Amino acid sequence: MRSGVAVRVLGALEVGSSAAAAVLSPTLRTVLAALVVDAGRVVPASVLAERVWEDAGMRPATSTLHSSVSRLRRLLEPGAGPWQVLLTRAPGYQLALAPESLDVARFEQLLRRALAAAGSDPAGARGDVAEALRLWRGPAYADVEAEFARQEARRLENLRLEGVELAARLDLVLGRHHEVVPDLQELVLAHPLREELRAALVLALYRCGRQADALQAFEDGRRLLAEELGIDPGPQLRRLHEAVLRQDPALEAPAAPGSTAGAEPAPATGAEPALATGAEPAPATGPAAGPAVGSEPGPAGAGTARPAVVPDALPLATTPLLGRSEDLERLLDVLERERLVTLTGTGGVGKTRLAVAAALAAADRFPDGTVFVPLAVLDDAAAVLPAVVRALGLPAAEGPHALAAVVAQLGAGRALLVLDNCEHLLDAAVDIAALVRRCPQVVVLATSRAPLRVSGEVEHRVAPLRVPAGTGVEDVLGAPAVQLFAERARAVAPGFVVDERNAAVVADICRALGGIPLAIELAAPRIRVLGPAELLSRLDQALTSGPRDLPARQRTMRATLDWSYGLLDEPTRRLYRRLSVFTGGWTLPVLEDVEGPGVLEQLEALVETSLVTVGFPDGEPRYAMLVPTQQHARRLLGDDELEEVSRAHAEAHVRLLERAAPQYRGPGQVDWLQRTELEHANVLAAFEWAMAAGEHATAARLTWAAWLFWWLRGHVLVGRRCAQAVVDASAGSPLEGPSALVPVRARIALGAMTFAQGDFPAATGSWARALADAERAVGVDPVEREEARANCIAGIGICAQVGGDLAGAAEAHQRAIELARDLPQDTYGPWIVRLNRVWLGTVHLRAGDADAARRQVESGLALARRDGDRLATFLALYNLAQVEAGTDPARALRHLQEGIELSEQMGDLANLAYFLEALVVLRASGAGGGEDAAALVRLLGAASAARETVGFEVHNYYLSDGVGRDAAERRLCDELGEQRYAQELAAGRRAPVAESVRTAGLVRPVTAAGPSPAS
Template identity: 55%
Template structure:
């Protein structure tokens, strides 16, 4: 390392500038190490704080981190350059250590080790590995005790041992066995479980005419493995032992002129004699770092280590299969024992004939020209003695050659083949590894989590390649998250989009994604320069039925099941669907509810572009009809015991249902659109989709020429959304319009709904007398409806609402008995139907009535209602129950932290929905505010704020467990309500934990 700056970590951490040592105290030494382990990459200030103080309380906002950085800067660059700090740069969200070639010994070590592995000349390879090992001055990061440094030191130690193994193999290849026999014993004693080193020692001793010592070295290793781990030596070491015992000529030292000529080719520890020379270029070095694929790399390596010999990496176009395969090949080929003949890449994308595959393999492994009927046997004969990893890249258009590949694997016992393909080969022995898009940020993730997610990390890294100063401003964090989500985490799409940041900011980029994906790097293959070209390549490989289905999948949103697809496309669609799955154009996820299929968003957009106008209209109409049938089947179940299962099912189909409404509105099919809105409104209410429900219902309500019955129901749905969002006057106007049209057209069910709605709007506005009058008149209308209609459900709800209005009218004195009778009537009817919604509405009101005289009874009602709210995923109602529990607990003598946590959870639930929804509850917000004040006094301001914040972050199922005193016996989540236990009516489900429906 000849640079003016030298950072050394392969031993104690040291720095020289201009040849002079730089003194570093313990904190600055740890900071330098914390930056060096990620040299060249941005390390966030939060990560630096964690590494410096091991989670000891200081955070990125602490002035200590910037002050330490400032001090270290001045040590590394005593004279600040005019154009700013060059070595330790500030880059959002932290800092980056920028070191040139040769300035960090760990990077130089890895470079030299890579050069040694790739060198065709064993003398040059041995020289490179000697230089690499000479950089070590002791254990890496020897004087930094932090956990991150210990972890990095362990990784570097593993690489140091790999270098030692490579040096030993090269010494054996060069006939330096006597020198090696003297050098290795100490290293083997220090690393007794390293079988590669022990094998080299055994062979070096044998070649030095020390057969007894060779056998003794083997036996010591065998006994150690048996005693310590209870295992035998590996097959390589066992075979070497057999060869030593019989003094096999295969172990003889090579002649000096017979040194291996292959690129990186080295003899096995057993010293194979007649291995053909393989002249080939090294695997191509990637131009950028592979990000977000650690788990995939580990999985592929594990498959190979566990004996898989034909591994196919499948996935959609642009997902990064080739990059992953090359990284996996480099890692596997670094094992000089298993793949001592290295790794070979065979690029197949330009081939258009399956008969050209074997000749391409032959050329790649140095055979020259082969062809004709004997090509497979010739290639197999050449590869049979080789310990080689073969990478066949882009196989999807040559699948008829899969049998030849499988036969090569069977014929060559040491050959491992790694294939990249958008479709599996479907041959015996194949193991498929599905390469998925990069992880995307979650909807609730904060800025730190968004920036740490794999897809965003890749996007930002590639953006910095074109705009070195690129950083994501705080106000743009979620815009970048939306960009990555719209691109479905596909690495090629992310890279194409990131290249446009030189001219587009994040918000403009989001608005112009289609344009951003229309051009790419000139050094990419033509089929990868745009996302459209990538997808066109896949589309062109399909037969006509699969192409037709692919186009028509453009009308779907959010996935589908096979029965739904068959309802849209008709029976017989399964073979075409299987083809799309095989070609990685359709994804399949197996859940407890069966298989669910989907396409990534860029793929869906491409399918839509391929649809002609007539075909799009036909497919959209079939899609809407299928989802109308599903929504109308589901709607009655929202009022019954099966509501949890059906709500969950419609949550999965919600995106498709909305797409169906939009398509119908665009086509002017108001009747289908209106029926969909009516079938969905209660789902929207119970799952808190109020904004989207209102927007959708408003769009349909504005359509001309709706049939009267449909228009009534669209207005009923729109009124419900307005009411739930607190716009009571607007809801009253819409419901009034629905009531007039229902009366004029003798629509009894519409009239009952509208009348009840007008009653609860009066209740929500505090007009108790009007509410009692309207709800009293609405009840007979509901009771007169047939059993199969909404009448029984409206009757049970109407009783509860009337009880609430009587309570509001009569106060504590006048509302009591009549109101309670109405609550209990509504509760009885709802329990008989298994209707959780009406049950918990009744329970809330009963709890309010009981609270002044029997707080324990009120608490039991609230516990049951909390569980039922969570079961159906009704976060708005859950927030009301939590608030009521807070009021009860604030005056108690128990732990004040628990109700404070519930208070935070209630606020978070209400904010998630965006509205109180239950405007017909009689609430005392002043009472809740007073309860919060008492909790703050009992806990102190800091503990109170911390407890509220903890509640905001608590998952819904944990909130329920905390609220009802989890740990008590109870039913499984989603259990059916019913059969109370006496007058209180507390179900078994109320006592146990519940899981929110979403």
């Protein structure tokens, strides 16, 4: 067996030296742990796979296991072999480590040796057990969440407690009762049902001359056993109690070793506490139990080198902490540097669980112990420090005396103070800050839905668990929220598995629950009676009840959120309710447009209390509510308030879109398209409200302001649905008065959406009807009438183009230019002029007149560049590329590459598909080598993916070259071979848009005449 590789599992799993431990992924940690539990023995591959993946509801291929083992092997032994640590041994794998290289093996070896030597060499045995306990850094397998590891951790915790009890017994044999009393007090508090530890404490107190305290320690244990288990103390503890009452001489301390020559140590019999190896331990609290665990007591008479911190037992976690390994690592790093850390986050997000996990994992950094102080039941900030006093086991103290008592107890000791649930006691923040200042080595870790807002505080936000971004099984299974859901579902339905059949629905459930652990834990057990699809449809019901042993405020999501809501003042409560009308988030300017100025203070309070989240998707703050929080806020809205705020929300988004619409045609296109994309869910919510409320004019204004955004971003289906709904609702409206053109514009938008879908008869009909209505309308603004007419005629022109009526198309485009030429700059006029010049060029190109086509397109391009209009620019570039493909292919290539970059900037995937395919057709005849051909095939794959994402051609007025594409595909397939062609095509379909754009930019210019232009 090789000993050069160190593996440690008594704490977080580590490989390598503690100073330079290797970082393992969660999967590799689990694989290594599954081998460690049978270290030295062969673990069959089937058993290994079951341990690693079955608990997560996964059934991996054999290759997945082999791949994981291979990666682990290279990590354990960098190099190419021969392998000496992780060996392949039929029918599986063997981990070959010497005991000194595996902490758990060394621990068990030392504990066995200590047990064997306890009667003959108590000093040597005490040294062995101390060395064994020093190997513990925290709960065994602390960061491995699989069931097999939890079972092994429970076994090892039993052994650790046996070691602690053996250490106590040996200390008493060695006459160290004075030194061990403080440590035994801490251990008994941490493990109140372990009778061996209590017996050791009773005996130590008696030997220190504290008979009354010894009897009280027995009485505390007797009462606890009766209340918790309904039983009396065991015979050993009862006999010890009787011996203390009669002051039995057999209880006297033995002489310290070496005090009398040749003296034999006292035998480990009679009243001495024996080591019970078969008893079930009380719930363990890990290293937080105190410094006696794993530390050698100092010599007698050395005095007190540290304060006696008596901690409350940390809450026992009955389920594993899933999906928080990165959070835990970051928090531990913060605790290493900072002294006042507040975990903040929405109710039910798991702040307490993370705080307890961090306290356990960091216990070795706090030799003077950990104190856990639950504050949820308090209702007065002045009671916080007295609660800390009680947690320390000190006599009751109030007011300034409480701070003095805590400072006197903690002093300069290195201790961790965990203050749980501070959000309703924020006025105590000043006292907490004072405690931190006066105890220079104490670290305070607080949990709260809002920060304390005192000097020196570091806020550590606890976010919901990550939910799946997509619906693929791999992506779904990799999301921590899904892993938690599956774990909790299997607790009530052992056969439940997340697989191809239900992955998408489970992902939807976790997204609807916002990744909030409490919400997931409330919903998942309903799998015992509901399938995933039905559970998704009944989520509100699923969140109405939870485990009876949780605090009342955590038994339902509503109770959890009611708790937070109750801490707000009335203006903040009002804003909280009204924010529920937003969908997909909001910005402060939009919120102020809905609610009026002066809401920043209330918004900040909601962010601080974690009822509102804040992100920076475009570099600016954007606020949102998690889905369960939004649903809670919506339920609090009365009908009148809902109507009022919904109207304000819709009108604000109409105003926002009307400001944005002109920007889509100028240099601000990219920014405003992105901004509208972020608001799109709100836009649709506003539209739905307007239609349901009968506010058809509002819906029509919104549709007219949004249609070009829908076109450019490929939201054609939703655009057509909205436009058609407005047109239908406006049927029969009189065409007179200032608003007569509102339904006309809805028809223009409908024409654009149907044209983008390739429904040319519907598009022609919509534009023709809109033109007739615009011309018949009376009492309207003349400029608005001409703008509407020019729009309609331009649309009729492009429909004529794709229908082959080139003369009709040319006439329509020329007429649109004439109508739009004199329109003001802030109307659609200049945009219509430059677009129709480009489209006139397309007509000439279709007719075979390349020179006339170039003149018109270059004229439109010049206007587009002058006004910073990327849309008209890339329309012109596409046409110029086609004009010049046969005469100047290098220049044509540059046009296409520029158009591709502009398409990415605009987020116009439909346009990107045309350009990528045109580039491939242009270059395929001179591909010149396998790598160049492979790059072109990847671009074909990217074009196909872009088109499928949008679902429609959209830019149907482009003159595409299907024949040229087919020829290019055949040529590239012949050059690469069918297998590699298919591989590169698939790679292109998967590639991010930015990578495809970069690939297109690297395509080399054509040096010889390329293919003929598409015309």
